[in-house]
Amino acid sequence: MRRAGTVVAAYGRQYRVELADGTTLLCFPRGKKSELACGDQVIVQPTNAAQGVVSSFEPRKTLLYRSDKFRQKLIAANVTQIVIVVATEPPFSDELLTRCIVAAETQGIRVVIVLNKCDLAGLVASAARTLAPFEKLGYPVLKLCARTESALLLPCLEEQTSLLIGQSGMGKSTLINALIPGAKASTCEISQALNAGKHTTTHTRLYHLDARSALVDSPGLMAFGLRHLSADELAQAFIEFRPLLGRCRFRDCRHNREPDCSLHAALDQGDIDPRRFAAFRSLCAEIG
Numbered sequence: 001m002r003r004a005g006t007v008v009a010a011y012g013r014q015y016r017v018e019l020a021d022g023t024t025l026l027c028f029p030r031g032k033k034s035e036l037a038c039g040d041q042v043i044v045q046p047t048n049a050a051q052g053v054v055s056s057f058e059p060r061k062t063l064l065y066r067s068d069k070f071r072q073k074l075i076a077a078n079v080t081q082i083v084i085v086v087a088t089e090p091p092f093s094d095e096l097l098t099r100c101i102v103a104a105e106t107q108g109i110r111v112v113i114v115l116n117k118c119d120l121a122g123l124v125a126s127a128a129r130t131l132a133p134f135e136k137l138g139y140p141v142l143k144l145c146a147r148t149e150s151a152l153l154l155p156c157l158e159e160q161t162s163l164l165i166g167q168s169g170m171g172k173s174t175l176i177n178a179l180i181p182g183a184k185a186s187t188c189e190i191s192q193a194l195n196a197g198k199h200t201t202t203h204t205r206l207y208h209l210d211a212r213s214a215l216v217d218s219p220g221l222m223a224f225g226l227r228h229l230s231a232d233e234l235a236q237a238f239i240e241f242r243p244l245l246g247r248c249r250f251r252d253c254r255h256n257r258e259p260d261c262s263l264h265a266a267l268d269q270g271d272i273d274p275r276r277f278a279a280f281r282s283l284c285a286e287i288g
Contacts, residue, residue: 002055007040010074011203015054017044018206025052037063037074038204038216039161062107064163068225076163076204076216082109083156085166085175086131087116088123092167094130098279099224100165101139105237106229111139112156116171119145133273137240146171150178154209161206161214168220176217180207183217227287234283235263240272241280254284 008024009016013034017027027044029036030053036042041058064075064082082104086092097113104111113134118124124143135141144152153175156162166172176183183205206216226234231254235241241263249260266272 002043002045003052005042005044006206007036007038007042007077008206009203010036010038015042017042017052017054019044026050027052027054029054035074037065037077038206038218039077039079041078062109064103064107064109065228066103066224066226067228068223069227072228075165075218076206079109079161079163079216081112081156081160081162083112083114083153083162083164085114085116085164085170085172086127087170088120088127089117090169092127092130092170094134094275095279095282096167096221096224097134098276099226099283100221101134102226102229102234102237102283103224105239106233110160112162113139113141114153114175115141115143116146116175118143119148133276136273146175146178150175153179157209157213157215159212161216163216163218165218165221167222170220172217172220176207176215179209179215183207225286226283229283229287231284231287234280234287238276238280240266240276256281256284 003019005017005019007015008018013028015027015036016024018024025044025046036054036057040060042054043056044052045055046052060077062079063077064079066073066075082100084097084100086097101111113131115127115131131141142152142156144150164172164176204216204218206214208214235245235255244262244266247262248258250258253261255261255263263272267274267277
């Protein structure tokens with residue numbers, strides 16, 4: 001009998017699928033190509049009490065993935081919010097932060113930024129200055145210490161399916177383990193089933209906070225390519241650009257060296273943050 005479920009963990013070509021009654025199956029896709037992501041709604045055919053085969057999946061409301069010139073990497077499906085974790089130390093990349101936001105904006109996904117390790121009081125001001133351009137644009141920035149103040153994030157997670165994402169070393173695993181006490185045990189259980197390592201950031205994993213809220217943990221990021229986006233899609237994903245698009249002298253303006261470019265005029269007037277614009281140009285250069 002075929003049964004509906006949700007992919008709650010993704011690791012290579014194997015998936016942990018949670019059924020409506022709360023039980024889970026270790027499932028494999030049909031065929032050689034795997035195109036599933038954590039959060040996908042799927043139909044599975046059980047093959048025994050512990051395993052099954054994914055026969056199909058439902059249309060996605062959202063899909064976050066990254067891509068370079070060699071491959072695409074699915075991150076999560078059907079999330080409504082992305083929670084980007086940065087920290088006072090080690091230093092974080094504001095360009096990588098921008099790339100995560102661009103990916104979210106192209107899917108219409110809400111963005112929350114968490115500044116972790118705020119117990120290191122002497123480093124907070126510098127990190128806050130780096131985040132100021134994002135906060136000015138309306139992206140909420142929540143300052144906390146994951147070890148003692150993780151509960152401050154809970155109101156932001158209510159009735160959302162949130163993807164927790166960030167560079168390695170930002171304290172994302174500490175935050176997950178504080179919010180979901182069973183997360184570490186759950187990860188070890190999965191690792192034993194796969195005969196794999198027991199690191200909490202090895203695989204993407206969905207946890208239920210309550211009946212209406214879920215949190216998806218993902219491995220630490222080192223890069224976030226967006227080669228699947230067009231130049232127009234990139235420009236639209238920068239929310240401060242949107243009122244200016246279509247106002248350039250040339251309808252096909254690439255916002256590079258063309259005369260009377262509305263974005264360059266705004267940049268010169270201080271209405272666009274230089275580092276945000278530099279990140280936009282870097283993304284445009286990558287897609288050619």
